[in-house]
Amino acid sequence: MSLERTPREIVAALDEYVIGQKSAKRAVAVALYNRYRRHQLNEQLQKDITPKNLLMIGPTGVGKTEIARRLATIVNAPFVKVEATKFTEVGYVGRDVEAMVRDLADAAVAIEEKAAYDRVREPALKEANKKLIRLLAPGEKKQQKQNNSNNMLQMMNQLMSGQLPNQEEEQQPEKVSDQVLNERLDLAEKLDRGLLENREVTIKVDEAKKSNPMMDTMGTMGVDMGDMLSSLAPQRKVSRTLPVKEARELLVRQYSEKMVDRDQLQQRAIKRAQDDGIIFIDEIDKLTSKQQRNSGEVSREGVQRDILPIVEGSQVNTKYGPLDTSHVLFIGSGAFAQTKPSDLIPELQGRFPIRVELDDLTTADFIAILTEPHTALIKQYVALVGADGVKLTFTKEAIDKIAEVANQVNKTSDNIGARRLATILEKVLEEVLFDGPDMQMGEIMITEQYVAERIDEIAADRDLSKYIL
Numbered sequence: 001m002s003l004e005r006t007p008r009e010i011v012a013a014l015d016e017y018v019i020g021q022k023s024a025k026r027a028v029a030v031a032l033y034n035r036y037r038r039h040q041l042n043e044q045l046q047k048d049i050t051p052k053n054l055l056m057i058g059p060t061g062v063g064k065t066e067i068a069r070r071l072a073t074i075v076n077a078p079f080v081k082v083e084a085t086k087f088t089e090v091g092y093v094g095r096d097v098e099a100m101v102r103d104l105a106d107a108a109v110a111i112e113e114k115a116a117y118d119r120v121r122e123p124a125l126k127e128a129n130k131k132l133i134r135l136l137a138p139g140e141k142k143q144q145k146q147n148n149s150n151n152m153l154q155m156m157n158q159l160m161s162g163q164l165p166n167q168e169e170e171q172q173p174e175k176v177s178d179q180v181l182n183e184r185l186d187l188a189e190k191l192d193r194g195l196l197e198n199r200e201v202t203i204k205v206d207e208a209k210k211s212n213p214m215m216d217t218m219g220t221m222g223v224d225m226g227d228m229l230s231s232l233a234p235q236r237k238v239s240r241t242l243p244v245k246e247a248r249e250l251l252v253r254q255y256s257e258k259m260v261d262r263d264q265l266q267q268r269a270i271k272r273a274q275d276d277g278i279i280f281i282d283e284i285d286k287l288t289s290k291q292q293r294n295s296g297e298v299s300r301e302g303v304q305r306d307i308l309p310i311v312e313g314s315q316v317n318t319k320y321g322p323l324d325t326s327h328v329l330f331i332g333s334g335a336f337a338q339t340k341p342s343d344l345i346p347e348l349q350g351r352f353p354i355r356v357e358l359d360d361l362t363t364a365d366f367i368a369i370l371t372e373p374h375t376a377l378i379k380q381y382v383a384l385v386g387a388d389g390v391k392l393t394f395t396k397e398a399i400d401k402i403a404e405v406a407n408q409v410n411k412t413s414d415n416i417g418a419r420r421l422a423t424i425l426e427k428v429l430e431e432v433l434f435d436g437p438d439m440q441m442g443e444i445m446i447t448e449q450y451v452a453e454r455i456d457e458i459a460a461d462r463d464l465s466k467y468i469l
């Protein structure tokens with residue numbers, strides 16, 4: 001964490017995607033930076049300082065989940081986002097809460113894996129290219145073997161001695177004639193110049209493991225039984241014929257796997273998850289007991305009790321080893337529309353000491369949301385319709401109009417925040433999206449009048465807008 005972003009930088013990065021919500025962004029940024037501060041302290045102090053977990057509270061559709069989603073891409077920390085409603089109490093069929101910690105371990109392993117594979121990329125690429133040349137111009141022995149392929153006895157011997165069938169060629173030095181050698185030199189040069197990228201080769205790859213849906217529910221036993229069992233089964237190899245450019249990536253992967261020390265990688269990942277991990281628990285308000293009385297589902301409060309030890313800090317078994325959650329940062333989030341944070345069980349409330357409220361979005365925010373973020377809706381539609389060869393533009397007044405209507409409909413019908421923009425825009429662009437591919441003219445300008453013609457009537461009619469917008 002040496003090149004840590006400061007809180008200001010984290011907020012600036014979030015600003016590129018999320019409009020407004022300043023205090024929530026600041027709180028998230030500080031919580032993240034605090035962990036970096038903690039790393040600077042001596043070990044004893046590090047142990048004593050636990051993260052200040054954070055609760056984001058705000059109406060629906062104002063950016064709570066969006067902040068979390070963006071946070072994940074900004075910080076290079078293991079991050080998982082879970083829906084509190086997906087969990088069931090231990091002992092019931094469904095996902096138990098410890099699954100979130102196992103997911104965090106997976107996320108950390110993925111980060112470490114990427115880093116480790118990047119480090120060995122160069123030598124692995126070299127090996128992959130060498131292998132490609134051997135495949136494109138096989139030596140004599142290989143050719144002979146291809147002729148009498150089903151040599152059962154040989155295969156049995158290999159299996160008995162613990163060799164996987166595909167390893168043998170690397171272990172026996174190949175005898176190569178001058179002719180083949182020359183051919184290989186020639187191929188090496190062509191490969192180097194990128195001339196063989198589409199030539200097909202046949203390589204052996206791991207057969208995709210079939211996942212067993214029954215196993216997914218077995219998480220309650222403390223480890224992922226499904227993963228454990230499938231890792232015990234020997235990995236089967238299958239032959240696949242692919243263009244060189246795709247085969248190369250698979251080969252790089254295979255060689256990287258051999259060059260990387262899995263055990264070490266997993267240990268680093270566990271440490272990273274423990275020190276830097278972030279778990280975002282969405283819809284945490286749906287776990288309140290008030291909610292439960294209306295729904296009559298399995299005990300929501302039971303899920304809260306199950307979550308408690310994880311948030312307080314406990315060891316959870318993952319397939320990479322035990323993971324201590326004491327310093328994992330938890331961010332809870334919920335609309336708390338009919339409920340309050342104080343409807344959560346007291347112990348859990350206390351574990352989320354930092355509360356931030358998100359603001360209702362204004363018409364001005366809607367305008368910004370439509371146009372500014374990298375992923376802004378208007379940008380998305382312009383790109384989509386652009387794929388038909390149609391140039392779509394919006395006048396400023398048209399965008400203002402869309403934002404105003406969204407605000408108005410949110411007031412008269414349900415307030416669903418920025419999500420309203422998506423439904424309105426879809427309605428406005430209905431014809432464009434339908435006719436786009438057949439359209440002769442290359443340009444469409446959406447004006448205020450165009451918007452008004454398509455939605456004013458619907459927006460004014462309360463019942464109609466409920467269904468359509």
Ligand SMILES: Nc1ncnc2c1ncn2[C@@H]1O[C@H](COP(=O)(O)OP(=O)(O)OP(=O)(O)O)[C@@H](O)[C@H]1O
Nearest residue numbers: 017018019060061062063064065066335369418419
């Ligand atoms: N402040 C914002 N800036 C940019 N986009 C936003 C903002 N708020 C909402 N959006 C857009 O609206 C959509 C819904 O927002 P989001 O998923 O963050 O809602 P939420 O606050 O988590 O609501 P809920 O309580 O219903 O889960 C997002 O996909 C995003 O595109």
Ligand SMILES: [Mg+2]
Nearest residue numbers: 064065066282
């Ligand atoms: Mg959400």
